[in-house]
Amino acid sequence: xxxxxxxxxxxxxxxxxxxxxxxxxxxxxxxxxxxxxxxxxxxxxxxxxxxxxxxxxxxxxxxxxxxxxxxxxxxxxxxxxxxxxxxxxxxxxxxxxxxxxxxxxxxxxxxxxxxxxxxxxxxxxxxxxxxxxxxxxxxxxxxxxxxxxxxxxxxxxxxxxxxxxxxxxxxxxxxxxxxxxxxxxxxxxxxxxxxxxxxxxxxxxxxxxxxxxxxxxxxxxxxxxxxxxxxxxxxxxxxxxxxxxxxxxxxxxxxxxxxxxxxxxxxxxxxxxxxxxxxxxxxxxxxxxxxxxxxxxxxxxxxxxxxxxxxxxxxxxxxxxxxxxxxxxxxxxxxxxxxxxxxxxxxxxxxxxxxxxxxxxxxxxxxxxxxxxxxxxxxxxxxxxxxxxxxxxxxxxxxxxxxxxxxxxxxxxxxxxxxxxxxxxxxxxxxx
Amino acid sequence: xxxxxxxxxxxxxxxxxxxxxxxxxxxxxxxxxxxxxxxxxxxxxxxxxxxxxxxxxxxxxxxxxxxxxxxxxxxxxxxxxxxxxxxxxxxxxxxxxxxxxxxxxxxxxxxxxxxxxxxxxxxxxxxxxxxxxxxxxxxxxxxxxxxxxxxxxxxxxxxxxxxxxxxxxxxxxxxxxxxxxxxxxxxxxxxxxxxxxxxxxxxxxxxxxxxxxxxxxxxxxxxxxxxxxxxxxxxxxxxxxxxxxxxxxxxxxxxxxxxxxxxxxxxxxxxxxxxxxxxxxxxxxxxxxxxxxxxxxxxxxxxxxxxxxxxxxxxxxxxxxxxxxxxxxxxxxxxxxxxxxxxxxxxxxxxxxxxxxxxxxxxxxxxxxxxxxxxxxxxxxxxxxxxxxxxxxxxxxxxxxxxxxxxxxxxxxxxxxxxxxxxxxxxxxxxx
Numbered sequence: 078x079x080x081x082x083x084x085x086x087x088x089x090x091x092x093x094x095x096x097x098x099x100x101x102x103x104x105x106x107x108x109x110x111x112x113x114x115x116x117x118x119x120x121x122x123x124x125x126x127x128x129x130x131x132x133x134x135x136x137x138x139x140x141x142x143x144x145x146x147x148x149x150x151x152x153x154x155x156x157x158x159x160x161x162x163x164x165x166x167x168x169x170x171x172x173x174x175x176x177x178x179x180x181x182x183x184x185x186x187x188x189x190x191x192x193x194x195x196x197x198x199x200x201x202x203x204x205x206x207x208x209x210x211x212x213x214x215x216x217x218x219x220x221x222x223x224x225x226x227x228x229x230x231x232x233x234x235x236x237x238x239x240x241x242x243x244x245x246x247x248x249x250x251x252x253x254x255x256x257x258x259x260x261x262x263x264x265x266x267x268x269x270x271x272x273x274x275x276x277x278x279x280x281x282x283x284x285x286x287x288x289x290x291x292x293x294x295x296x297x298x299x300x301x302x303x304x305x306x307x308x309x310x311x312x313x314x315x316x317x318x319x320x321x322x323x324x325x326x327x328x329x330x331x332x333x334x335x336x337x338x339x340x341x342x343x344x345x346x347x348x349x350x351x352x353x354x355x356x357x358x359x360x361x362x363x364x365x366x367x368x369x370x371x372x373x374x375x376x377x378x379x380x381x382x383x384x385x386x387x388x389x390x391x392x393x394x395x396x397x398x399x400x401x402x403x404x405x406x407x408x409x410x411x412x413x414x415x416x417x418x419x420x421x422x423x424x425x426x427x428x429x430x431x432x433x434x435x436x437x438x439x440x441x442x443x444x445x446x447x448x449x450x451x452x453x454x455x456x457x458x459x460x461x462x463x464x465x466x467x468x469x470x471x472x473x474x475x476x477x478x479x480x481x482x483x484x485x486x487x488x489x490x491x492x493x494x495x496x497x498x499x500x501x502x503x504x505x506x507x508x509x
Numbered sequence: 510x511x512x513x514x515x516x517x518x519x520x521x522x523x524x525x526x527x528x529x530x531x532x533x534x535x536x537x538x539x540x541x542x543x544x545x546x547x548x549x550x551x552x553x554x555x556x557x558x559x560x561x562x563x564x565x566x567x568x569x570x571x572x573x574x575x576x577x578x579x580x581x582x583x584x585x586x587x588x589x590x591x592x593x594x595x596x597x598x599x600x601x602x603x604x605x606x607x608x609x610x611x612x613x614x615x616x617x618x619x620x621x622x623x624x625x626x627x628x629x630x631x632x633x634x635x636x637x638x639x640x641x642x643x644x645x646x647x648x649x650x651x652x653x654x655x656x657x658x659x660x661x662x663x664x665x666x667x668x669x670x671x672x673x674x675x676x677x678x679x680x681x682x683x684x685x686x687x688x689x690x691x692x693x694x695x696x697x698x699x700x701x702x703x704x705x706x707x708x709x710x711x712x713x714x715x716x717x718x719x720x721x722x723x724x725x726x727x728x729x730x731x732x733x734x735x736x737x738x739x740x741x742x743x744x745x746x747x748x749x750x751x752x753x754x755x756x757x758x759x760x761x762x763x764x765x766x767x768x769x770x771x772x773x774x775x776x777x778x779x780x781x782x783x784x785x786x787x788x789x790x791x792x793x794x795x796x797x798x799x800x801x802x803x804x805x806x807x808x809x810x811x812x813x814x815x816x817x818x819x820x821x822x823x824x825x826x827x828x829x830x831x832x833x834x835x836x837x838x839x840x841x842x843x844x845x846x847x848x849x850x851x852x853x854x855x856x857x858x859x860x861x862x863x864x865x866x867x868x869x870x871x872x873x874x875x876x877x878x879x880x881x882x883x884x885x886x887x888x889x890x891x892x893x894x895x896x897x898x899x900x901x902x903x904x905x906x907x908x909x910x911x912x913x914x915x916x917x918x919x920x921x922x923x924x925x926x927x928x929x930x931x932x933x934x935x936x937x938x939x940x941x
Contacts, residue, residue, distance in 0.1 A: 099658050099800065107658060110844040207655070213801030215655020222654075223639070223647020226531050226539060226821035351783060351807065368531065368818035369645030369808060375783065376804030386800035389658035411542040 080113045082396040085145030087167055088157035089122035089138075092181060092208070094129050095385025096155060100392070101133070107389070113396050119145050146170045153395055155388060156180040165189050172196040172204065177399070179391040181208035181384055187282035187298040190289060203398060205391035210283040211236060211360045213383030214376040215390065220291040220364075227366030229291045233509055234328040236283040238358035238378045239267045239274035240306050244324055244343075245356045248314050254307060266358050266379075276305040277326060277341040284328040284341060291364070292330060294337045295413035302422040304342035313432060313502060316460060316473045317345050322430075323353035327507065336420040345430050345506045351375075352509050363509065423482035428457065428506040433472040433491065434499035441496050442472060448490045449476070452483040469498040475506065512545045514828040517577030519599055520589035521554035521570075524613060524640070526561050527817025528587060532824070533565075539821070545828050551577045578602045585827055587820060588612040597621050604628040604636065609831070611823040613640035613816055619714035619730040622721065635830060637823035642715040643668060643792045645815030646808040647822065652723040652796075659798025661723045665941055666760040668715040670790035670810045671699045671706035672738050676756055676775075677788045680746050686739060698790050698811075708737040709758060709773040716760040716773060723796070724762060726769045727845035734854040736774035745864060745934060748892060748905045749777050754862075755785035759939065768852040776939045777862050783807075784941050795941065855914035860889065864934035865904040865923065873928050874904060880922045881908070884915040901930040907938065 084100060086093055099107070100117040108114050118137070125138040145151055146167060154171040156178060158164050164185045171178050173196060180186065186193070186209055197204040207217045211234075220229070235241050239261055246257035258275070261267035273279045278298075285298040306326050317324050322345035331338040346353050351373050355361040360378025365371045377383040435441045446456060460473040488501050516532060518525055531539070532549040540546050550569070557570040577583055578599060586603040588610060590596050596617045603610050605628060612618065618625070618641055629636040639649045643666075652661070667673050671693055678689035690707070693699035705711045710730075717730040738758050749756050754777035763770040778785050783805050787793040792810025797803045809815040867873045878888060892905040920933050 214804060215651055218650060218655045219647055222826060223650045223822055224818065225825050226818045351786060354783060366818065368814040370815060372646060372808035374806055377802045382800040383802060386658045386798065390655055393657050394654060
């Protein structure tokens with residue numbers, strides 16, 4: 078006999094609609110041979126009147142999330158409202174009522190993951206969140222199960238589709254940042270207020286989740302160094318290309334013994350690498366495990382059906398664990414390894430791309446080179462092409478590896494030179 | 510209290526050594542927080558005297574696989590001897606003794622998968638095989654769990670590292686097939702008898718497994734159309750490049766309603782795509798699911814530690830399921846969908862690359878074009894460069910889509926023309 082697993086959905090936005098579609102239209106197929114059936118019995122949303130282009134069974138809609146949380150027939154709750162509150166309270170209440178929860182909410186996970194996980198474990202239920210990172214790419218499962226025998230040494234992620242789309246437009250069409258952002262907004266890839274994406278915060282939230290699952294490291298999103306793409310200028314993209322590089326917003330994590338490097342910022346990566354070729358709104362994660370070596374995963378990181386696909390995969394796995402009716406169940410996070418601590422950003426070492434804006438007169442390059450040398454930073458190459466009488470010209474420079482602290486000191490000194498006419502553009506380089 | 514899961518390993522070859530390394534050196538770390546410990550208690554191999562460069566506990570080695578199969582303490586058996594027999598018998602015996610089995614053996618799975626799976630289900634144990642396809646890339650888990658909410662519509666796989674290495678060498682160094690094969694053998698990427706790889710049979714075995722897991726289709730390896738790379742000539746690679754294509758050995762599967770297209774052969778794919786950029790011994794799978802769209806997975810498909818990583822991931826998941834001490838457990842294959850049947854190769858439609866070897870005289874191209882037109886095949890482009898007095902010259906042609914049956918008829922007619930001096934080279938084209 079098939080056991081029926083009843084599911085409630087909180088939040089009927091874009092992703093919620095995709096989830097409803099899959100569960101209402103495909104549950105028999107999805108559950109074929111598994112010994113259970115999934116039934117979506119209730120959907121809560123503040124707005125129950127706007128048509129969503131999906132046919133819903135009568136009476137399934139409610140405006141009150143607690144009609145799901147308090148419904149004793151429902152064993153799995155899907156939270157898709159996003160943001161911190163009331164999402165956190167809904168998730169906690171559902172867990173405390175003995176329901177497993179599936180969420181796509183990276184904000185609440187990156188800020189309250191520990192509290193939520195503890196509530197799940199205390200109540201012997203599951204908290205799954207595949208959809209919170211990279212939409213349809215099953216990166217959480219890959220880390221948690223597929224690569225479980227590895228020590229993950231390195232992770233590079235293009236985790237935010239909006240910024241990757243903007244940087245792709247800037248590189249391919251020569252658009253300015255503002256122009257590319259408007260295009261992204263017109264195509265629905267960027268929100269009216271794009272701050273969370275542009276600033277790198279969205280990627281940092283996702284990196285915090287990947288650090289927890291992949292590195293077993295508990296690093297709060299507020300501790301991850303984060304720099305957005307708004308400062309990337311078309312000329313940086315042009316110079317980078319000339320030097321053989323492509324500019325991407327990368328989330329970067331590395332393990333160095335018990336220290337964890339974790340940062341999100343624009344970087345120059347070598348053109349022609351698979352990561353540099355990830356275009357438009359696509360996401361990608363490059364992982365290095367000590368046993369498997371380097372692996373790359375690529376796909377759509379957002380959107381209705383890709384994200385819904387990840388949510389429903391979680392629901393099925395929970396149902397699978399539930400029908401066994403036995404504990405302990407296996408959550409997507411294991412206990413964190415408390416020995417792992419964050420490497421301070423000032424200790425991080427990378428090569429750098431500098432674009433100085435200087436008065437074009439003899440001795441300027443020598444003076445800059447001297448101030449870099451004082452901090453132990455050695456130059457790899459220089460581009461100084463435009464010659465103009467008076468006015469400011471750019472000098473572009475690539476350096477060898479140096480610590481962030483040394484770089485900041487050197488640049489702060491250089492930017493005080495009278496011949497330097499604008500703050501120096503600094504973009505880190507990563508030889509992925 | 511931690512429950513101890515005892516593991517036995519049959520086959521101490523390259524991968525076996527990697528598995529022993531991970532289980533002996535890392536089990537505490539791997540099991541941290543999981544509520545169980547893994548202990549590798551016995552290793553069987555016919556050769557127990559050759560040093561393997563790994564320190565093994567005394568008395569762990571035996572030459573008799575039944576000392577593992579009959580050992581009642583052991584609950585998980587790892588089979589890494591490869592080939593059909595005695596692997597099949599060992600696996601069956603272990604399953605019948607109530608042990609779960611982890612195997613990397615694509616040959617036995619693609620030929621006896623159904624029998625083995627039934628034995629596992631009958632005995633309420635698990636048969637896992639992540640390592641059988643794409644080594645360290647967790648493609649089985651990705652299909653079975655991560656993308657479970659999707660109908661998989663299309664799969665392109667570079668599933669064989671040896672042939673990809675050979676084709677890469679031919680493309681990058683201009684080597685002949687034989688020269689590149691020798692290089693692959695010297696670097697340990699190809700065996701002394703490379704037939705299984707070169708012929709496409711190895712990729713076909715893996716495709717049969719992916720069809721079962723990803724498409725729920727039961728298609729025997731003997732029914733998969735299979736053509737090797739030995740016929741690919743350096744000049745084909747050169748012409749392909751000129752036309753904007755790269756030659757790869759692809760495993761291809763498509764779902765068209767209830768028909769399944771399944772084939773392994775060299776193909777021209779557009780240069781600059783991510784798949785075309787998969788070089789050397791790397792593997793990659795490009796999947797299209799109806800919800801997630803297109804995803805690409807990339808990594809090392811073979812080798813000691815990548816493959817061992819996949820084996821150990823399976824062992825951990827089995828242990829995880831086992832400590833719950835309850836049935837039903839969840840195998841890596843669900844019941845096959847018997848409605849799905851193979852589309853006959855003659856019905857498969859693709860564009861084609863033809864290289865004709867003809868006497869260079871007026872009217873030859875017209876005659877070839879006429880014979881193609883008779884079968885409804887229309888030409889997309891022609892390269893006819895070399896002009897030689899007498900002797901044979903190549904004419905290279907790209908066509909629009911046409912059925913295999915029509916192509917075979919047309920080529921058979923063309924090859925009977927007196928002006929045609931060698932069998933026409935046919936390579937299918939795939940617009941990945």
